[in-house]
Amino acid sequence: MKKVAVLGAGSWGTALSIVLAENGHDVRLWSHRAEQAEEINKTKRNDRYLDVTLPDQITAFYNLKEAVQDVEAIVIVVPAKAIREVARSLTGIIPEHATIIHATKGIEPITLMRVSEMIAEELPEYPADNIVVLSGPSHAEEVALRHPTTVTVAAKNADKNKHAQNLFNSDTFRVYTSQDVLGIELGGALKNIIALGAGISDGLGFGDNAKAALITRGLAEITRLGTSLGANPFSFLGLSGVGDLIVTCTSVHSRNWRAGNLLGKGHELEAVLEEMGMVVEGVRTVKAAQQIAEKQDVEMPITTGIYQILFEGKKPEEVVNQLMNRDKREELAELEILLKEHDS
Ligand SMILES: NC(=O)C1=CN([C@@H]2O[C@H](COP(=O)(O)OP(=O)(O)OC[C@H]3O[C@@H](n4cnc5c(N)ncnc54)[C@H](OP(=O)(O)O)[C@@H]3O)[C@@H](O)[C@H]2O)C=CC1
Numbered sequence: 001m002k003k004v005a006v007l008g009a010g011s012w013g014t015a016l017s018i019v020l021a022e023n024g025h026d027v028r029l030w031s032h033r034a035e036q037a038e039e040i041n042k043t044k045r046n047d048r049y050l051d052v053t054l055p056d057q058i059t060a061f062y063n064l065k066e067a068v069q070d071v072e073a074i075v076i077v078v079p080a081k082a083i084r085e086v087a088r089s090l091t092g093i094i095p096e097h098a099t100i101i102h103a104t105k106g107i108e109p110i111t112l113m114r115v116s117e118m119i120a121e122e123l124p125e126y127p128a129d130n131i132v133v134l135s136g137p138s139h140a141e142e143v144a145l146r147h148p149t150t151v152t153v154a155a156k157n158a159d160k161n162k163h164a165q166n167l168f169n170s171d172t173f174r175v176y177t178s179q180d181v182l183g184i185e186l187g188g189a190l191k192n193i194i195a196l197g198a199g200i201s202d203g204l205g206f207g208d209n210a211k212a213a214l215i216t217r218g219l220a221e222i223t224r225l226g227t228s229l230g231a232n233p234f235s236f237l238g239l240s241g242v243g244d245l246i247v248t249c250t251s252v253h254s255r256n257w258r259a260g261n262l263l264g265k266g267h268e269l270e271a272v273l274e275e276m277g278m279v280v281e282g283v284r285t286v287k288a289a290q291q292i293a294e295k296q297d298v299e300m301p302i303t304t305g306i307y308q309i310l311f312e313g314k315k316p317e318e319v320v321n322q323l324m325n326r327d328k329r330e331e332l333a334e335l336e337i338l339l340k341e342h343d344s
């Protein structure tokens with residue numbers, strides 16, 4: 001039995017705690033709210049976030065120092081905007097040799113940093129190469145029901161990557177490894193923008209053709225941006241690319257899809273976010289992606305359209321019109337150039 005701390009008692013932190021507990025580990029689920037930690041320990045439930053009874057091997061903690069004491073891995077699963085605060089609070093209390101794994105999907109606006117980069121910046125004493133990202137098509141609600149799920153872990157340090165794979169892998173939660181931290185993080189973060197778009201499309205009353213177009217052309221622009229930054233283009237064909245795009249654009253579990261759906265039906269962004277009550281990462285990530293696209297001079301027409309709907313008051317119908325009336329082009333031209341550049 002290994003001690004593992006999970007920081008963030010929302011839907012994903014709770015579901016990942018279940019996976020770890022069922023693998024026989026002693027799981028310390030940390031909440032930043034004392035009353036939530038108490039409630040979890042008393043009832044073995046975290047009803048606000050997940051409708052399941054938790055295994056006995058999960059203990060909730062409010063005291064962070066106690067939660068991470070003697071653990072061999074720390075899994076950080078808070079929304080991207082809370083990553084810096086949580087990482088910083090680990091200063092001086094990380095057990096020697098502990099592996100830091102994060103399962104957060106986002107990019108920070110303005111700094112344009114990925115989650116592993118933010119953690120590394122806040123914890124300069126911790127070797128950046130040892131930070132592992134876990135990403136892939138994995139709705140918490142289905143993981144909690146033990147439905148077959150596949151994800152990818154990526155880290156520069158192969159031993160740490162293997163460590164994360166071994167901790168999580170089970171007969172219902174299959175874990176692959178990758179060395180492409182950049183590609184895996186970007187895929188997981190950027191798909192949320194396209195999922196907002198898929199929700200908007202459904203909210204407008206469009207059908208499967210439009211959604212398939214968004215998924216496919218969304219993948220093309222994610223690949224363009226990711227490759228321009230140095231990611232392996234093939235990573236976007238994997239679980240943290242195509243896999244996560246499919247699941248988030250088509251599942252009612254997706255908060256990004258649901259938020260987009262309400263936007264497509266004409267609701268205001270602020271009201272939508274209040275109604276969701278859980279994090280909708282795509283809303284913040286689209287700001288960062290729009291900035292990166294401009295900086296890299298990479299065309300991201302869907303991302304730009306979603307940005308315009310969310311922050312510039314453009315009507316979804318106008319954006320659809322804009323997307324459908326772009327210059328005519330050959331489907332895979334730019335991707336072929338990128339692949340050649342990557343190979344050479
Ligand atoms: N849900 C899913 O299926 C999946 C989610 N993810 C990713 O995981 C990340 C977390 O998402 P998820 O768990 O779903 O989000 P939720 O909204 O369900 O939960 C977020 C949790 O983080 C807590 N939190 C917020 N701010 C802080 C802070 N400053 N310090 C400590 N805890 C904080 C919240 O506490 P409070 O209750 O007080 O608000 C809540 O417990 C996101 O990046 C998401 O994209 C990835 C794969 C699957």
Ligand SMILES: O=C(CO)COP(=O)(O)O
Nearest residue numbers: 136137138139254255256
């Ligand atoms: O990333 C997820 C599934 O892989 C969860 O997506 P949402 O945040 O849109 O619910």
